Amino acid sequence: MSLSALLDVRPGDDAHLILRRATVLDPVAGIDSVHDVVVREGEIAALAPPGEADTDGAEVVEAEGLHAFPAFFDPHVHLRTPGQEHKEDVETGTRAAAAGGYCGILAMANTQPPVSTAADVSALREQARAAASIPVGFLATVTKDMKGEELTEMVELRGAGAIGFSDDGLPIADAGLMRRALQYQHLCGGNIALHEEDPALSRDGAMHEGAVSAVLGLAGIPSVSESTMVARDAALAGYERARIHVQHLSAAESVEVVRAARAAGVRISAEASPHHLCLTDEAVRDLDPHRAKMNPPLREERDRQALIEGLRDGTIECIATDHAPHQPEEKDVPFEQAAMGVTGLETAFAALHTELVLPGVIDLGLLVERMAGGAEPFDLERPSLAPGSEANVALCDLGAEWTVGEDGYESRSANSWCAGQTLTGRVLMTVAAGQVAYRLRSFSLGVAA
């Protein structure tokens, strides 16, 4: 099913565009060549030979030297509504996503109160139809109010339109309850996205446990706090023939567990975040909570390398930002007291392009594939540039340099992990579900002939 069929977006006019002489790269569809991309009536109407698409009243974008990718999909975003609209809401969060080249996102349910009833889901969907600039889907909690005690009414939640389930922010500590949720999935459907952490092992930890935490005197969150829970849930999912999606993998051991589980036939998917792919716990050394305080924590270089290898071999099929907006007063405090989380929607592609593609660590094609890989684990159609697909396009200038935060953010919050860094590669324009969802202010479009 196309994104707009299952997710919610503010209605608008279908774009009629020609991206003239764009370098079109969609590895999954096997496209890597220069075309005129014709967007019309919500679809990729055609990939015409360069310079040959008939203008026919369309807005023409001179895209020579620019790249058109399938727009990105992020299965892990905190929109903070209801309850914390001072940090983010549907409008600002989807605008930030559009600015990052995304055509769809899934919002986490750990709001205040958590999204635990059908009425909660319906209210959010209504907001999205009023204010979302790109399609957005909502997950509901697995357990009532995320207390980890009893299951939500998962069938009714699915009926109300919940795309899947997650207690993200907290693990489901009780293995018995986890098992019940997996059994119940056979009735209600919908993937279950898991924040994997054993609270008995992570306790009051503020960062990864290792040499840096030893030096800083910060309580550590050991890698095994994550990997043992991934192993537990992979075993449960295998036993119940259920399906799980592991969120924000951070530890090398966890990647290995996912790889082995999949090889053994377990239906398991996994994501990694840009900050875990670009940074290590060395970034914590200066004790700046704005950029380096998150859960799961930044780990060691061997973990980062394992995540990259997971991206390469497909153990990790998607990149998810875990976009977690916070206001300054929650970050202008000593490291241990600071809120967990960083924003990432507006910088994910540019940061990974700068840190991984330009130095030759991974191919551009792999990055593009993984940036859109978050849809399929939730039974949504992967964004594609093949003619006839729903029009979801990110138009990027891979040579553009820009400094993060210099012109402010579309997000309501500014706690970007790469604030102040100069990145190479910028999203100029995003088409989501056939509508122009974003265009960079300084990037003017051609006028219809």
Next chain:
Amino acid sequence: MKHLLSIEHLSREEIEGILDRAESFAEVGRRDIKKVPTLRGRTVVSLFYESSTRTSSSFDLAAKRLSADLISVKAAGSSVEKGESLKDTVATLSAYDPAAIVIRHPHAGAAQMVAGWTAAAVVNAGDGKHEHPSQALLDVYTLRRKLGSLEGIRIWIVGDVLHSRVARSNLIAFTRMGAEVTVCGPPTLIPRGIEELGCDVSYSLEGIGEAEVVYALRMQRERMSESFVPSLREYAASFQIDSRRLNPRQLLMHPGPVNRGVELSGEAIDSPQSLIAEQVAAGLVVRMAILYELLAGAEGAPSGEGEGSKPTPIGTPA
């Protein structure tokens, strides 16, 4: 040196500079009138978010001996109890235009953050389990007076290293001064990865005979309830420094306050090898030297007439 935030950021030369200055203040303590006019007209704020006897009293007395005006703020009974953030408290106190803020806080990195919010020189008097640089300086001072130099000296730091900012700062300071450090304690109380700081690790006291200096750490009672060790009795049986385990040529140190009969036996505390009283005395002169270095600068003492004169930074932390 604009601030004293950590030992990590001090070079051996900077450490020696502070200790040399402390030597000169030791002479002031032998006078009838134990006061110098160096910081006359300057304000020092001491801001303590945790209880402290030694550190707070010695910083307060150090400021007074240097003739500074002193404001002591304790978290209990202040606006902190009313929920004011650290940032706002610092902004409030900075309105008095203090020359220095001495801060103790239960969380790592607090002093460093404060340094970003105020024009005053900031002294870290202990931040969480991270660092306690003035303690490390006074301990190096004490040993230097006793031994002349720490070069090649073997020092064992024994006890709850995991929860100890003293252990971390001292390990860095001792190593930087040329000593060879071993940290020793039960595996549950030795942080994973501590070897990064250039020390050896031992899970038993076997081998402590090689040490010229034994530095015992305070064993906090609440650690029992968290199962870091099963009981104080078992801890003491394995790790207490007593006269049987201490040989007569070894020096004994402890940051205080001591749990008599837990990490140290009464005999050991009261033995002539114990430097505990010297450490306390060193605390005062070293803290005078710290305030002096930060506020009066290294190159030449101010005249004593220097009302309103601004501190001269002599380089910044790395």
